[in-house]
Amino acid sequence: MKIAVLSGKGGTGKTFISTNLAACIAKRHKVTLLDCDTEEPNCSIFIKSKIDEKTEVSLKIPHIDSSACSRCKKCSENCYYGAISIFKQSHMIFDFLCHGCGLCFYICPCNAIKESEKPIGIINSYIEKENITLHEGLLNIGQASGVPIIREMKKKAADSEIIILDSPPGSSCSVVETIKDIDMALLVTEPTPYGLHDVDAVVNLCTDMRIPFVVIINKDFGSYKKMDLYFAEKDIRVVSRIPFSEEISEQSSTGRLIIDGKSSFHIFESICKSIGVIS
């Protein structure tokens, strides 16, 4: 079973839910946690284990052999991302624009293009700790997209029975890559106009992609009627309301899991039961 935790808005508590949920499931089953927020991954702050293995993720970037190149410009004219410029005497390849699609390599009539691997990030695989195996995608500084890292990281969890995916914020490409083959999404929101506006985007995304989803309202500091009305009208199930608590904020600020406390354990146990991940 693959469950992704997403939110639209940043800072609503995706990593808080992902890590505590994984720890709750791990009381009975082995669980794999994938930190798909490759731009700013934070799960390892909460799941304190040691890195077991690092896997480099790279893109195939073209190189042009000037002596073989006829300057026909087919590559630059056909590159959809504007990553190649051919001049009279020289050429430029803009690595940061290249998607590594291979089009230039295949269409070059002179066989002047070779490809080499350019690292864009790494996957840190952590030693299993108390039934949790964490893989963390980490985008290199200056790189544009973590999508290829998420794609590779998912292969590492192919044999796992229960997988929790901590999604990036927003609702664009890296979120789509995170959720495209999951069984269920947990949408985390907070009861504010910002939370409502941004959760609406991921509600639409999950609906479009036909992914079943339920909602957790986090930092519940009292009812926000517009939000309650929105979920009621759309017939969306709210499985948990986690009250705002300074104690929880303080614990999370230092990277502690909250499920070791009795009442907090109960919150996550009931989430697990209502989504059917434990009976």
Place this chain on the structure above:
Amino acid sequence: MIEQLAIVSGKGGTGKTTLCTALGGLFKNIIIADCDVDAANTALIFKTDLIKTYDYIGSRKAFIDHGKCISCFACVEKCRFGAITPKNEKPFINSISCEGCGLCAKICPADAISFSVEKAGEYYISKEGNITLVHAQLYPGEDTSGKLIAQVRKTALELAQTENYSMILIDGSPGIGCAAISSITAVNHVIIVTESTLSGLHDLKRIVSVTEKLRRPFWVVINKSDLNPAITEQISKYCESLNIKVLGCIPYDKTVVKAIQEEKSILEYDCPARNSVIEIYEKLRGEIL
């Protein structure tokens, strides 16, 4: 000269929009460009009237004409994004995975693949009193937020030039990838908002590296600074060690949540967070002007 000031954070939810809307109320004669196009929230605070709407065209997607297709599956084999899969003896494009590169169309021996572009969002100019807002809505699941952000910023800059605004305040995207990079490329100054948590510190370090790589001058603001004084101390020491100026701290203040719930700027409430933002504004004026 038009001053472009971007507010980013690495970690989401640290208070970019709260700081941006408050500064927007304090600076006069400015345009706000909301570049968090996945989750654009500034328009919720400023009750602006929509002046103009533009269509945003996203990246192209491949289409297969199954009448022409000879089922050789060369496209399936060569697509590096895993966007073409065989089903019932024919290849099918998964438009969510398609990055529009065009490789499949070039290598197809039957000339069966073509492209179409679709509207992937909208961007807007809105006004209310002396606030002008350029903002956008990227449709969920679309893949070119960096390009839309560039469009929002271009629109804001053109407007600033024709209508004589002296400053563009950019509410940036979280993260360190294309959306964050597009938010801060070629700006004059950057404010990085962090919060008093270990995640906030971790994420701060990464966005600092990106900002330095792009050679943009920047300052740090520590939000919710009394949530965990020990971590705030750690953040201050980190900044000191790299010679990064901390522009100010904003205390954790429940009034901020109340202001958001009531869809108002924190300037409208007499509260500690407001006072800190005014201090930050004063320092900022000293730095920029």
